[in-house]
Amino acid sequence: MRVTSHPPQSSPHSAPQDPWASAGSPASPALPGLPGSGPPPGHRRRSGSTAVTLALVACTAVLLGVGFFLAGVFGSGTVLWLGALAMVPLALCLLGLRWVDRWDPEPRALLALGLLWGAGASVAGALLVGDVFMELFFDPAGRVDLDLFGAVVQAPIVEELAKGAGVLLIFWINRSHFDGPIDGIVYGGIVGAGFAFTENILYFASSYVDPGAPGELVSVFVLRGLFSPFAHVMFTAWTGFALGLCAARGKRGRWPLYLVLGLLPAMVGHFLWNGGVGIFFDNFLSFYFVLQVPLFVASIVAVALLQRGERKLVEQRLDEYRAGGWFTAAEVQMFATRAGRRNARRWAAGIGRSRQMKEFTTTAMNLAAVRQRIVAGHPAGTDFARELALLHKSHMQRAQLLALA
Numbered sequence: 001m002r003v004t005s006h007p008p009q010s011s012p013h014s015a016p017q018d019p020w021a022s023a024g025s026p027a028s029p030a031l032p033g034l035p036g037s038g039p040p041p042g043h044r045r046r047s048g049s050t051a052v053t054l055a056l057v058a059c060t061a062v063l064l065g066v067g068f069f070l071a072g073v074f075g076s077g078t079v080l081w082l083g084a085l086a087m088v089p090l091a092l093c094l095l096g097l098r099w100v101d102r103w104d105p106e107p108r109a110l111l112a113l114g115l116l117w118g119a120g121a122s123v124a125g126a127l128l129v130g131d132v133f134m135e136l137f138f139d140p141a142g143r144v145d146l147d148l149f150g151a152v153v154q155a156p157i158v159e160e161l162a163k164g165a166g167v168l169l170i171f172w173i174n175r176s177h178f179d180g181p182i183d184g185i186v187y188g189g190i191v192g193a194g195f196a197f198t199e200n201i202l203y204f205a206s207s208y209v210d211p212g213a214p215g216e217l218v219s220v221f222v223l224r225g226l227f228s229p230f231a232h233v234m235f236t237a238w239t240g241f242a243l244g245l246c247a248a249r250g251k252r253g254r255w256p257l258y259l260v261l262g263l264l265p266a267m268v269g270h271f272l273w274n275g276g277v278g279i280f281f282d283n284f285l286s287f288y289f290v291l292q293v294p295l296f297v298a299s300i301v302a303v304a305l306l307q308r309g310e311r312k313l314v315e316q317r318l319d320e321y322r323a324g325g326w327f328t329a330a331e332v333q334m335f336a337t338r339a340g341r342r343n344a345r346r347w348a349a350g351i352g353r354s355r356q357m358k359e360f361t362t363t364a365m366n367l368a369a370v371r372q373r374i375v376a377g378h379p380a381g382t383d384f385a386r387e388l389a390l391l392h393k394s395h396m397q398r399a400q401l402l403a404l405a
Helices: 049-074 076-100 108-137 146-173 181-208 216-227 231-248 252-280 284-324 329-336 338-350 354-376 383-404
Strands: none
Touching: 049 076, 049 108, 049 146, 049 181, 076 181, 076 216, 076 231, 108 146, 108 181, 146 181, 146 231, 146 252, 181 216, 181 231, 181 284, 231 252, 231 284, 252 284, 284 329, 284 354, 329 338, 329 354, 338 354, 354 383
């Protein structure tokens, strides 16, 4: 295989190129002397898989309980077909979160846990605590009526606390996959999407069974399902962002402070959404296009900038492994650039090895995350051992891909 110093160039209109065509595979090196590396503190690997499994089972049970409760109130048939209707905004949310998560996808088990918590546990918590909150803090002699108090005070506080608890659970349960703001946005967003799904069923059912409001279901579906499917996603993403920032800075012990810093904008956003019309704006359309649309666009721009920073950080960390002999310059570009990944995927698909290339890429991304924690000076207890294991795993994955090619 010819070795040059130039990485391969790719074009969406050209034939897929071998990602290693212009840069040879590195030999099997000894563990490189990377700055900040050291011997692993032990070979015992602590896994959060058991905790994740138990949490999944518990959240599934709670979700079933919420489903039985709704079926008892509105009827099982109504809940089933309105649940199918609520799948429309949920699908929009999941597609949006997939775009956010496309660079370094989170484990499906943790995403499922976030979705189940949002759809079940957070809804159950909001329903149970909401009545207590109203009894404790609502003053019927005050100037705010019951419905307005519930919308602009009780709902933002209670619901964001209930959803935030799910984000915090994932933050605790598997720290190796919750180590940056993008991770937090994804986990916060998936919890918010799950909550919105069940809440939509509740709102749809309430309007559907009201005989005095013909056509109300259509209006509610348009407003909640099409105009604002990402509302809860955006609120809870703030909580996740703050906890992700906490992890990235190596200040996990200060999670209560970061949790509060995330909950505050989440609650304010929730308050503005629930109380915008009537308090600050005279009609929904002016509120929607003057406030909500700009906030949504700003959120997309912020996520895009975070993704760009994450890609640069991945390239920087993987380049340290290139200097140590574990990756070639072409491989760093293959993992850390969109064009490189696109060409690698096309090449792997051409030889029927898409799954192997995906696993190779996942290993590289995990390495970059581990390396970042080590360089930043706040590695997890098993990160040194995990780094070594991932390095050797990447070497075997490369050898397998080249042998198959």
